[in-house]
Amino acid sequence: MKFEHFIEINNLANHLIPPLSMEHLWQGLILRAKSPQLFIPHLDECHVLETTENTVSRVSHYGKLVIHDTVTFTPMQHVHYMVPPQGEVPASSLQMTIESPHDGMLFVRFIYDDEKGEADNAADKMYDDFRKSAYHEADIDTIRIIRELALEGRFNTPLI
Numbered sequence: 001m002k003f004e005h006f007i008e009i010n011n012l013a014n015h016l017i018p019p020l021s022m023e024h025l026w027q028g029l030i031l032r033a034k035s036p037q038l039f040i041p042h043l044d045e046c047h048v049l050e051t052t053e054n055t056v057s058r059v060s061h062y063g064k065l066v067i068h069d070t071v072t073f074t075p076m077q078h079v080h081y082m083v084p085p086q087g088e089v090p091a092s093s094l095q096m097t098i099e100s101p102h103d104g105m106l107f108v109r110f111i112y113d114d115e116k117g118e119a120d121n122a123a124d125k126m127y128d129d130f131r132k133s134a135y136h137e138a139d140i141d142t143i144r145i146i147r148e149l150a151l152e153g154r155f156n157t158p159l160i
Contacts, residue, residue, distance in 0.1 A: 001112070001113075001114050001116055001117075001118065001128045001131070001132075002111070002112065002113045002114075003111075003112040003113075003128075003131075003132045003135060004109065004110065004111045004112070005109075005110055005136055005139070006099070006107045006108060006109040006110065007107065007108050007110070007139060007140060007143050008106075008107055009025060009106035009107060009108060009143065010104055010105055010106045012104055012105060017147075018147075018151065019104065019106075020106065020146065020147060020150055021150075022076060022098065022100065022106060023076075023155070024146070024150040024155045025098060025106060025108070025146060026075070026076050026098065027155040028142075028145070028146030028149060028150065028155065029079045029096055029098075029108075029146070030073065030079070031146075031149070031154075032079075032142055032146075033056050033058075033071040033073075033079055033081070034048065034051075034056060036058075036060065038145060038149075039141065039142050039145055040138070042062060043060055043061070043062060044061045044062060044063060045060070045061045046058055046059070046060040046061070047059050047060075054072055054073045054074070054075070055070060055071065055072050055073070056070070056071045057069075057070050057071075058070075058071065065089075067083060067086070067089060068083075068084070068086060069081055069082060069083045069084075070082050070084075076098065077097065077098060078095055078096060078097040078098065079095070079096045080093065080094070080095045080096075081093060081094040081095075090114055090115065090116065091114070091115050092112070092113065092114040092115065093111075093112070093113050094110065094111070094112050094113075095109075095110070095111045096108055096109070096110055097109045097111070108139075108143065110135070110136075110139045112135055
């Protein structure tokens with residue numbers, strides 16, 4: 001299943017929502033990779049195994065399910081989560097790309113790919129629709145949390 005959507009970050013016509021800077025948005029996306037417990041309520045624990053300038057290797061625990069993944073960064077452009085096949089978990093990826101079509105306008109495009117084709121029966125299609133909805137809601141929550149952290153001043157100091 002491949003699923004793609006985008007979320008508007010700054011709506012220049014809506015002055016009720018404070019805009020996020022590109023830098024704060026980027027710091028928030030990096031924070032999600034390095035401290036996912038802040039963003040994923042059902043994540044029991046996550047351990048960073050290795051960090052380089054543009055890569056984080058992690059192991060995440062969701063109850064008895066353990067997922068190893070690697071996150072790569074292209075500064076101020078995109079964050080790419082890659083899950084290799086492991087046990088009963090198929091290969092999958094998530095790419096979050098920052099788009100700025102005009103000054104001050106920001107969007108994040110989310111692209112999910114589990115390397116499977118489209119569902120060919122009603123039950124699988126219903127399951128895929130449920131996953132798409134869950135992914136979309138999780139991404140809305142990610143942006144909401146980044147916005148809250150920015151308003152709290154969390155991004156006014158360098159991230160560890």
